[in-house]
Amino acid sequence: MPAWSAAHWFTLNTEHFNIHYTQGNEAWARSAAQELEIVRDKVWQQQKRVLEGKADVVVFDPIHAANGFALPSTDNPLMALFTTPPQSDTAISNHASWQQLLILHEYIHLVHLSQPSRHRWRQALRDTWDLYDISQAMMPRWVAEGYATLMESKMTGRGRINDNFGEALLTELAQQGALLSYAQLNEGNDEYYSKSMAYLIGGRFLAWLEQHYSEQLLDAVWTRMRAVESRDFDSAFYGVFSDHPSTLYRRFVAEFTYQAMSKEQQEPPLMSDLWQDYQYAATSPVLSADGSMLAIVESDAKGRVKLNVYETKTDATAEQKFNDKQKEILSADPQDIADVRPIVFAKKTLHTLEPINFSGIRYPQWRDNHTLYFVASVNDKDVKQVRRGELFSWSLKTGKIEQLTQGVAIRRFTLSADGHTVFAEQVMNGHSELVKINLHEQTVKALFSKQLSTLYDYPTLHDTQQKLAYLKHTLNQNWQLYIQDLTTQQHIQVPMPQGYQYATQPSWSKTGEALYFIAGTEGCVDIYRFELLTGALYKLTQGQSLFAFPIAQSSGDLLYLSSGFEGNDMYQLPASLHGELVYELAPRNTSVPENSIAKHSNTVDDTEQFNGSIRLPAAAIYHYEAAVSQYDIWQQSASLALGAQYASASTSLLNIGVKGSDFLEKLSWHAGLSQDIAGNALNGVFAKVRYQQGASQWDMHVFDYKLDSQKQQRTNLGDTVQQHGIYGQFSHSYQWQQLHVQGQFSGLLGKKQAQGQSVDHRWLRVGAQQQWQYDNQSFAIGQKLAGFWSEGETYGQDWQGQNLDATLFGKIFHIPMYVSYQFAKRQQQTLQLGGMSSSLLPQSRMVNTITAPDLPFYAAQGHRYEGYGGAIALQAQFPWLYYQQHQLDEQVFGQSYGLKWSTSFNGQSWLGKFAPAGLSDFRVDLGVSRVEGDSFENENRAWLGLWYDL
Structure with missing residues (x-):
């Protein structure tokens, strides 16, 4: 089921761009339309380079985070713009507007990488073959x-x-x-x-x-x-x-x-002490109300995330274990030299939570000493791979995880003391808002009017004082820190140092009389303290480190994170550090000086x-006046589609064709011919079309092929089969959380010629396949199950059959593995074992064939097949070390073991979904194996496939 097929898409056309956007994003898309034309004009003035023809632009929000991408091409250039803006503490927070910065960055990619070659024949090939075109753009x-x-x-x-x-x-x-x-x-x-x-x-x-x-x-x-x-x-x-x-x-x-x-x-010396040494990246630390625990999100170099809860007091047992270990070392070898005492011993880990099913863990907050709230991503109920942030609770006593909100699409948040009121940043359709959420009543109320020109971040509540600090960004301005009195509704703007550009991560003192935050000037970031009673601003550090996340302790000491090449560590500043009074302050509500860092x-x-x-004009929100149309599937583009497949057991195929689709691949097609370039064992022509609408998909194939199995490189049975006909399939998918179910109905009608006879060949097949998984990063388990019933007529004889495929997969300690079982049975018809799936002969169409690329077509036949297999890999996306056994009519025919690997560029990812027609559905298969059996000679075999699996 493709990722975006269930979304409603619309198109807005300008002179140089086709802008496709999802429902709800029209205001953002209309503004982007004008910005795109402005950027194009200014880049032309700056570089004297421009895109030839129109570029497609996607406006959507798949991951509820700031991002974008470009696919360069001389004839089908594409840029994707994610509407969710960046937060204040990211590397892309310095912008006049997110839309302007994103459009400029992605358009530069296209202009930079999509320039045509001045070599006539190379460019002609780029114009006709998408794969070559993109390879030359890299x-x-x-x-x-x-x-x-x-x-x-x-x-x-x-x-x-x-x-x-x-x-x-x-x-x-x-x-x-x-x-x-x-x-x-x-x-x-x-x-x-x-x-x-x-x-x-x-x-x-x-x-x-x-x-x-x-x-x-x-x-x-x-x-x-x-x-x-x-x-x-x-x-x-x-x-x-x-x-x-x-x-x-x-x-x-x-x-x-x-x-x-x-x-x-x-730089002056920094009077701080190491408080906790983390293994890699750490973010969003938060102390419990009594200060006895600290919750923090940690991740490793592979991006695997954990929410850890530590004791804040020193772990006395850690030092004792260290001393005992050194005594043991010296006792065994008195001449050895003991380890130096660590600067700090690790705090005791009390609780650990790993995200489930790639949901992530972000922005933890303490509800009480036994409960943490956090944000995790949830699949959109209408569109398969679109994710939004929702609020969850984690009970430290029971380990129970509970989702608290539905459809609120939030990022950072802050809690009232009773845990029932949440102030959060909500992001929908490019709009960033501060909202108040009542968890009991499940109501959401906006605190300010919604505008595309305004962004919010880091709501931080001091419940006793009833004061809410938050960050706000408006067009052509820096991020600015405000404090809102929830009782009087009055607000103040926190003063910033002169020439600042970076501001983020506010944190209240325990009494609420001071607000700590991070701000940057002259290429440095430092910790500042704003005192509410006096209005004074103090600078606590002098650029000695990359400071982040200041947290006040009840003792008056200040914790903070510091970054280096190994990740983040936590340090502690003494309560006696008062800081330097900042006299030179930035004017209120003014834009940042240009090149504030460059000098x-x-x-x-x-x-x-x-x-x-050449500069872009000041950022603005525009309303491009143009008619909006429903997305048109008949706006098709086409590409040469070349592929090749080699299997040492059977054939060497060259596939030549043309492949096309509309921009969103709702209507896709592929026509071509396949020719065995080694032994002429297999050749034929085909034409395929696929249409997707919502969760439904229709496929149709027209084909004509000839398979002479005697001309294969390795075979046990000789037969020549020639067949032509039409195949169709309808499927409908259903997704609920991690459960995916797809029903299928398919059939084939054609002529088959074998053993000197030309007969009707028809069949119908109905069934369903289902998949479920549970993944918490280090451990995962899942299963796939597919069952089909089929009936048909071949050689004038009716037949029936059943198929069952079952797979149990998962990972332990991040090592993926699976075991599988395959069953097929036919009455009044034989099953064929061997051969590979290809553009000409896809697996879905070979109803009575069990494919195996390390075996030739028609390697064996029988009425009942059972296959047992399993595999393991070092990590995800690595080759599988596999084993497979084949049984026909309750007799072991053979077994194979070796390495195999497969990948495809398809609509299961947002990048693959919007790829040009000549790149989408492209598949790579390769493997080497040892094949053994009593009825054939044991030998090593290999296969390699570069082909389209439409």
Whole structure:
């Protein structure tokens, strides 16, 4: 069941863009339409490059988080815009508007990567073959993302290069000697934040190249990559700079590190103590009301998340265990040297919660000493893979998890003391609002009027004082911190230091007389304290670290998180630290100075570089006047579809065809021919069409093929079968949480010629398949079950049959595995074992065939089949080490074992869903195995498939 087939889609057309949006997002889409045209015009002025033809734009909100993506193509360019805005403490929080920054970043991707080749024949091939087109558009990830990051900063004066958080993070990493090597820039190295370095370092490195050489020289690299002369990025770069990018990158790192170390020498010492050493990333810490426990969300390098609850007091047993261990070591070897005492011993872990079924755990808050509330993602009830944030409770006594809200779509929240009232940020259709939720009555009330131009974050309640702190962002402004008195409804704007850009993470003192928060100036982020009685603002730190999440303890000490290449650790500032009074304050409700970071940056110390660039106008919310139409499935695009399959046991197929679809793949088709290029064992032609509407899907195939099994490379039975006809299938799916059920009805009508006879061949099949899973990251269990009944007529004889497939799958300690059982029985008809599924012969159409790519077609036949199998992999997406046994008519025919791997680019993900027709439904299969049996020679076999599975 494709991810987006149940959504209602509409289309808005401008001169240069087709904007497709889901129901509810019309206001955001109309504003985006005008912004898109503005961005296109300004990028043309800046680069003299533009997209040829119209680009498709998707406006939707699949994951309830800020994101977007672009699929470059010379004839089918696409960008996807996620309407949910970023939060105040993210690396993309520095924007005049989320919509403007996102559109500019993704459009730069398309203009940068989708430029046509000046080689006539290469471009002709790109125009006809989507797979080749996209492969030629690719650049190293750090180049693509780094350039879009550079341009977002140059053309808005904001962006990630002009961001205090990003600059402070890179400075901290540089001081630790942890800036990535050139080889690690694309995908990182599993260190903290390393996958974001393609943006943060890549953009700064390209800015450094422009500063030390020129904009024109860097721009020449992109021109050279589309030349008649074939060049990759490295050769195009070397021809311009007379040096390799990896060599110049080393110099960039050296300069950045030198300036970072110089900054460190000028910083005063920080009087703080390590309080807790976390293993990797940690976020959203919160103390219980009595201060005895701390809840915090932790994740590892693989992104696996846990909510841990620790005791705040020192664990005396930990130190005793350490001392006992050292005594044991010295007792066994008196000449050994004992371990140095750790700076701090780990706090005792009281409780741990892992998310279930990829729901995530975010923003924990204490209801009382026995209950935590948190936000997790829930599947949309109408659209399969759309997820929204809902509120959950976790009982520490019983371990019970309970969902408290339905359909409220919230992110950060804060609780009243009684636990019945929740103040939260609600995000729907691109609108960010502060709302008050009554959990007893299940009512939601907006605190302010809803506007696309205004964003909210971090509601933080001091229940005793009845004061609500929150962050607010309006167009062309910084994030600003406010305090609302819930009794008098009066509010005040918290003063900020002069020249600030980054503001986030407010936290009340225990009495409610002061508010702590994080703010950034001149490439640093620091902890500040605002005192409500005096209106004074104090700066507690001096840029010595990347500070985050200040938490006041009842003792007056202040906990905070600090970041490095190993992740986050928690430190403690003493209560005696009063801080420095801030005299120079930013004007109230003013926009950020352009390039507020660039003039202090380690990489860009001359703002003329950015000031001379073409700029976007001030951000605005627009209303593009144009007619809106229902989505049109007849707006089709087509591509050459080439594929090849090799199976050492049977055939080597070359598939040539044409594949097409509308933008959302509601109506897709594929026509082509397949030819065995080795032994002429299999050849034929086919045409397929698929239509999807809601949870229903219709498939139809027309085909004509000939299979001469005697010409296969390995076979036990010889037969020649020629068949043509029409096949159809209707299926309807149902999803409820993790349970997925699909009913199917299919049939085939055609002619079959075998053994010198030409006879009618028809069959009908009805059945259902079901899948369920439970996954809490380290452990998972699930099952698949499919059952079908079929009847037909072949060679003038009626037959019936049954099929049953059952699989039990899961993982233990993150290691995936499965066991499977397959049963098939036919009365008055034989089952065929062997062969591979292909575009010409898909598994769904071979009703009486049990496919096995390591066996030839017609390797064996019988009336009753049973298959037993199992597999294990080192981790998800890795090859399977598998075993399979085949039994026919209660006799073991053979067994195979080896490695196999398969992947596909299809509508089960949002990226695959919107891919061009020549890329969607593309499948890769490969394997090597040992095949053994009494009726054939034991041998090693292999297969490889690159084909379309429409």
